[in-house]
Amino acid sequence: MRSISLEADILIIGGGAAGCYAALCAARRSGARVLLAEKANIERSGCLAAGVNAVNAYIGQGHTPEDYVEYARRDAEGIVREDLLLTMAERLNGVALALEALGLTILKDEQGRYASRGWRNIKINGENIKPLLAAAVRAEPAVKVVNHVNVVSYLADNGRILGAVGFGADEAAQYVLRAPAVICATGGAAGLYRPNSPGFARQAMWYPPFNTGAGYAMGILAGAEMTALEMRFVALRCKDVIAPTGALAQGAGARQINKLGQVYEKRYGLSTSQRVYGTLRENLEGRGPCRLRAENLGPEQIEDLYRAYLNMAPAQTLKWVEESAGAGAALEAEIEAAGPYIVGGHTASGYWVDTQRRTTLRGLFAAGDVAGGCPQKYVSGAMAEAAIAAEAAWDYARANPPPARAAALDAQAQALHDEAEGYLSRADALIDADQIEAAMQKTMDEYAGGLTARYSYNEAQLDKADGRISELTALSARLGAEDMYGLMKIHELRERLVVCRSLIAHLKARRETRWPGFGVHLDYPEKSENWLRHVNSRLEHGQIRIIFRDLAAKEARYEHHH
Amino acid sequence: MSIIIDPSACTGCGLCREVCPGNLLCADENGRAAIRRPADCWNCAACLKACAQTAIALYLPPEIGGNGASLRVSREGDLLHWLFSLPDGRRRVITVDRRNANHY
Incomplete structure (x- = not known):
C-alpha cells in the first residue's frame, strides 16, 4: 500500500x-x-x-x-x-x-x-x-x-x-x-x-x-x-427498531404504561437510569409488555410525529406505517432497554x-x-x-x-x-x-x-x-x-x-x-456514599x-x- | 436492518458510496452500487437521500417486526417525499419540509 x-x-x-x-x-x-x-x-x-x-x-x-x-x-x-x-x-x-x-x-x-x-x-x-x-x-x-x-x-x-x-x-x-x-x-x-x-x-x-x-x-x-x-448508558428506546423515545415522551406527553394500563414511571423515579430500571422491573415482575402511549392526538398530530421520526429514525415511522399504528387518537410504541453503550x-x-x-x-x-x-x-x-x-x-x-x-x-x-x-x-x-x-x-x-x-x-x-x-x-x-x-x-x-x-x-x-x-x-447491590468519587x-x-x-x-x- | 438497491435504476453515480457512514456501499462489476454486508446497515437512510434515482429502499427485517414494507425518499428542494410501499400494494407519501421544525 x-x-x-x-x-x-x-x-x-x-x-x-x-x-x-x-x-x-x-x-x-x-x-x-x-x-x-x-x-x-x-x-x-x-x-x-x-x-x-x-x-x-x-x-x-x-x-x-x-x-x-x-x-x-x-x-x-x-x-x-x-x-x-x-x-x-x-x-x-x-x-x-x-x-x-x-x-x-x-x-x-x-x-x-x-x-x-x-x-x-x-x-x-x-x-x-x-x-x-x-x-x-x-x-x-x-x-x-x-x-x-x-x-x-x-x-x-x-x-x-x-x-x-x-x-x-x-x-x-x-x-x-x-x-x-x-x-x-x-x-x-x-x-x-x-x-x-x-x-x-x-x-x-x-x-x-x-x-x-x-x-x-x-x-x-x-x-x-x-x-x-x-x-x-443503557437507553430506553422504542422496541426492535431501537429508536429514541423523547419525541413521544417529552414531545407528545406519552407516559410509560404496563400491560395493566398503569402509569408505572412515577414508582421508580424519572432520572434517565430510573426510567430504564422501572421498565426492566415491570417486565421481570410480569407486568410487561411496557409501552409509551400518547393520547388525544388528531390525525395531523400523528402525522407530525411520523415526520419527527422521519427526521431522525425513519425506520420507526416505517414500523408505525406498516403496523397501521396511529389509526385512532393514540400513538404508542413498545419500549425496551438497549445497550449498554x-x-x-x-x-x-x-x-x-x-x-x-x-x-x-x-x-x-x-x-x-x-x-x-x-x-x-x-x-x-x-x-x-x-x-x-x-x-x-x-x-x-x-x-x-x-x-x-x-x-x-x-x-x-x-x-x-x-x-x-x-x-x-x-x-x-x-x-x-x-x-x-x-x-x-x-x-x-x-x-x-x-x-x-x-x-x-x-x-x-x-x-x-x-x-x-x-x-x-x-x-x-x-x-x-x-x-x-x-x-x-x-x-x-x-x-x-x-x-x-x-x-x-x-x-x-x-x-x-x-x-x-x-x-x-x-x-x-446498594448505593454507597463512600463511592461518591470518580x-x-x-x-x-x-x-x-x-x-x-x-x-x-x-x-x-x-x-x-x- | 438493511437496504435494497434496484440495479435497473442505479446509474453508478457513486453518491451513495460516498455518504454511507459505515463505508458499506461499493461498486459491483458493472459499476452499480452494491451493499457489502446487508446485515451491517444501520438504516440511517443517508444513501436513500443521496440517490437522485430513488433506487434505494430501506426495509425492516422480520426480526424487528418487518412484514415486507419498504421506504424510499425523493428530494425536491427543501421537501423530502417519503414513499412507503406496503406489502398489500398500498402506497403512502409523507412529505417533510426542511424549513418547518418538528413540533415534538
Whole structure:
C-alpha cells in the first residue's frame, strides 16, 4: 500500500458533530491549518447520520448554566465534573445561534425566541444538521478534510502526542498525519455487547454501530487516564427498531404504561437510569409488555410525529406505517432497554480531561462523546466542548512547535504499516473478525452485565469476562483481511476488545450500584456514599491501574498534575 | 436492518458510496452500487437521500417486526417525499419540509 503524509497545526480525528465544529472553530483562529480525518464522509458520518429531533441541551428562559449543571449532576447521581458541565453549559446557547447561522431550522415563538420543549430543549428540523455542518467545514479554506480514512493509533514522542496513523477504508493507503496538537472526537462505543436483535437486524441499535470506540482504545493504549467507563448508558428506546423515545415522551406527553394500563414511571423515579430500571422491573415482575402511549392526538398530530421520526429514525415511522399504528387518537410504541453503550455525551465515560479539555497526554485534547466527566452534553454540548478544545489546542500548538526529530514517529508508522500488511497477507485465516466479534459480544452480555444478564454482574463473572476478552484479543492478532475494508473491520474489533478490557476493570472497581438502570453489581447491590468519587484508570506496563479521584466544586478549574 | 438497491435504476453515480457512514456501499462489476454486508446497515437512510434515482429502499427485517414494507425518499428542494410501499400494494407519501421544525 502507498503511504500519504499530511501535516497541519491541529489534527482532528473524527468528523461528527464535535469534530466538524472543532474544525470550524479552529479555522477561525487566524493562521491555523486544520486537518480533519474522518472514517466515512463528514456529510453523514457519526451519530447525526439520520438527523436529530431536537437540540437537547439549551438554557431556556429564566434558567442559568448552573441549573443545567445541577440537572446533570442529579441525573448522574453525582458522578460528574462540575467544571466541565459549567464551561459546557455556558456555551450552549451560542452553539444554537451558530447552528441557526449555518442554516438549521429552529422554531420560534411570537417574540422571536426559540420555542422550547421544557427548559432544556429547543425544537428544530434536524434532518439536515450534519450536511449543514459538513458544508460549512468544506467551505473553510483552512480546513483539509480526508474522508474514508480510519485512524487507528496515535503517534507519540517522549509522551507527547504528535499525530496519528490511519488506513484507507477502501483505498490501499496508509495515512501518516502529523500536528503539534491533536483533538480526539471519534465518539463513543457501540457493539461491545450482544445487540437486542442478534440476527440479521444486529445493527438495530440507537448508537451508531460504526462508532467502535477508536478514540477510547487509542487513548487507553497510549496511556491516557480514562474516567467513568463503568457508567454505561443503557437507553430506553422504542422496541426492535431501537429508536429514541423523547419525541413521544417529552414531545407528545406519552407516559410509560404496563400491560395493566398503569402509569408505572412515577414508582421508580424519572432520572434517565430510573426510567430504564422501572421498565426492566415491570417486565421481570410480569407486568410487561411496557409501552409509551400518547393520547388525544388528531390525525395531523400523528402525522407530525411520523415526520419527527422521519427526521431522525425513519425506520420507526416505517414500523408505525406498516403496523397501521396511529389509526385512532393514540400513538404508542413498545419500549425496551438497549445497550449498554459507552458514550460520554449521555453518561460520563471517556478521557479524563482538564477544564480546557486537555487529556492527560500532552498535545491531545478531547471533545464530544469520547470526552468524560460531562454527561448530558448531547449535540450542542459536544459542539460547545469542541469549541473549548479547539481554542486550547490552537494555543498549545502555537506555544509548542513539534520537535524537529521524527525518527520515533517514523518507526511507529512503519510498525503499524507492517502490522496491517500482516493482516492483509493472511486472507485465508481459519477464524474471521465476525466470529470473534460475536464471541466478544456474548462474553460481555453474559459475564459483564448485558441484556441477557439484565445488566447485572458480579466479580466472579467479571473475572471470567476478563479472561475470555484476553483470549479473544490474542486470537484477533492472527486475523486475516481480504481487502482494506476487511482491515478496517479488524481494527474496529481490536478497538472494541481494548475498550471491553478497561470497561470490565471499571465495573469491578466500583463496588456499589449507583445507577441501577445502567447496571447492578450483584455483590454490592446498594448505593454507597463512600463511592461518591470518580473511578479512573490508566494502562501501565500492560496492566490497568485504577485511580480514585475526589469530586470537586464547579467553581474550581481542574488542572492535571503530571 | 438493511437496504435494497434496484440495479435497473442505479446509474453508478457513486453518491451513495460516498455518504454511507459505515463505508458499506461499493461498486459491483458493472459499476452499480452494491451493499457489502446487508446485515451491517444501520438504516440511517443517508444513501436513500443521496440517490437522485430513488433506487434505494430501506426495509425492516422480520426480526424487528418487518412484514415486507419498504421506504424510499425523493428530494425536491427543501421537501423530502417519503414513499412507503406496503406489502398489500398500498402506497403512502409523507412529505417533510426542511424549513418547518418538528413540533415534538
